Amino acid sequence: MTRMHITTCLNGEEIDFLCEPHQSLLHVLRDELKLTGTKEGCGTGDCGACSVILDGRLVNSCLTLAAEVQGRSVETVEGVAGPVSQAGTVGLHPIQQKLLEHAALQCGVCTPGIVMAVKALLDREPDPSEREVRYWLAGNLCRCTGYDKIVRAVLDAAAELRNLPEERQPA
């Protein structure tokens, strides 16, 4: 099978890759591009560990073919944090920071998917209710936390983002 040459915008950068026509975006991200932040839990759309944002929409990268992203824009968890500061600390996004502060992860396998899902939510709805957060995250399974800490972290991150002055808002 001939490989396909795909050009896409990945985390804000124009990139090229070669893929088999049947390869999922998830596999290309992890195995070809070595961006292993995006996880595979089920491969069938049930767990959300593979969540990425495609042209502004939250999708399961396990159910997206890599070939489909030609000319599109893909955001993965690797693109969420800001650059490392001069002091050497990683510029975590408030969503990531709040997940840490609330101890909203244990093994962390679901976390990249949760971060992307929450980012997609807060990009759309800066002030979600707890109910909205719970429904929005229905497609992100977490075996460890029991979800409660995740929900609290999300509400806290939303509040923080609303209160950040314009110039300190993450890109």
Next chain:
Amino acid sequence: MTCLVEIPTALRALCEGELQVQVPVGNVRSIVRALDERFPGFREQLGQSFAVAIDGELIHDPWLEPVPAGTELHFLPVIAGGQETQVSVNAAYAAPEDVEAAVALLAEAGSQGRVLAGGTDLIVQMRTGQCSPQLLVDVKRIPALGVCELGTEVLRLGAALSSAVLREQPEVRRVFPGLVEAAELIGSEQVQGRASLGGNLCNGSPAADTVPALIVADATCIVAGPTGMREVPVAAFCTGPGETVLGTGELLVELRVPRPPARTSDAYLRFTPRSEMDIAVAGAAARLELGDDGRCRGARVAIGAVAPTALLVPEAAEALVGSDLGEDALEAAAAAVRAASRPIDDVRAPAAFRTHLVGVLSKRVVRIAASRAAGEPG
């Protein structure tokens, strides 16, 4: 000279319960060979993609890695879910930009070709081996399949339109609240970002949520094929589980939904054990038209997941039309719905429960549609 190999849990049964074995030194390949000789099938069960740890140091591409004497070797096979979950390895991919090109590709590929919309049914089916098409025709780049246009007479919905986009149209929601609520019950946010109305219909699942809602809305399917276009009422589109009227080379282009008359509204309800991410045990949709006197002037009732396809139930509508939508009329409609349903027993529910349930859902959904038609909030 030997090294110590820790047998992975998943392979212990094959290795006669051994936890650790001493194997002559060499490289990872020679060690796997030695283990395969001693425990036939070891190599196959270990698979091609695994990592090893030699004295605690992780090596990802290990076949030729030397394993010195006295070291301790751990195999790290891929865990379930991380296994080769690639879709069928031979499928080619095309993304035509107009309907004619898509039809030509599909016609040429014949039974080997499949339309790819959101892939939330198709890619799952390919991965679980239920189908293995040779050509995937991605229709999301065809502008005609992405339209969402509410005109004075009809609502035009492109077959590849995703639930996520449909939900964001306030005017469509106002006129067709039941249709939109059915579309937004599908899967998760992630699934809705991709799941299309056309895919929901063409997949032919008896439990597809939007189908009863499309039936009560009296939608028409616009189908393109090698011999031109044809129209099929949505109620006649599915012919059995996983089966539709589509022939070789045919493509669903659009759903056309007539604007309902005044004082008319719709609703959809389903029952699932979980409130999200579950498949309907039973579903019901209704569209109600009220007269100036508040009595029922027109009705359409359809049910899902209780027969090989979603069904329009005219007898239920007859029980409602002309009535004041009181308890007797609702009970008669529920009885008609139960009589029309032909459910199966399966892992989700026994048939008797489904029959009971679909009656209950029909009554509720009629009440909701009627209160919407009367302009009552909620």
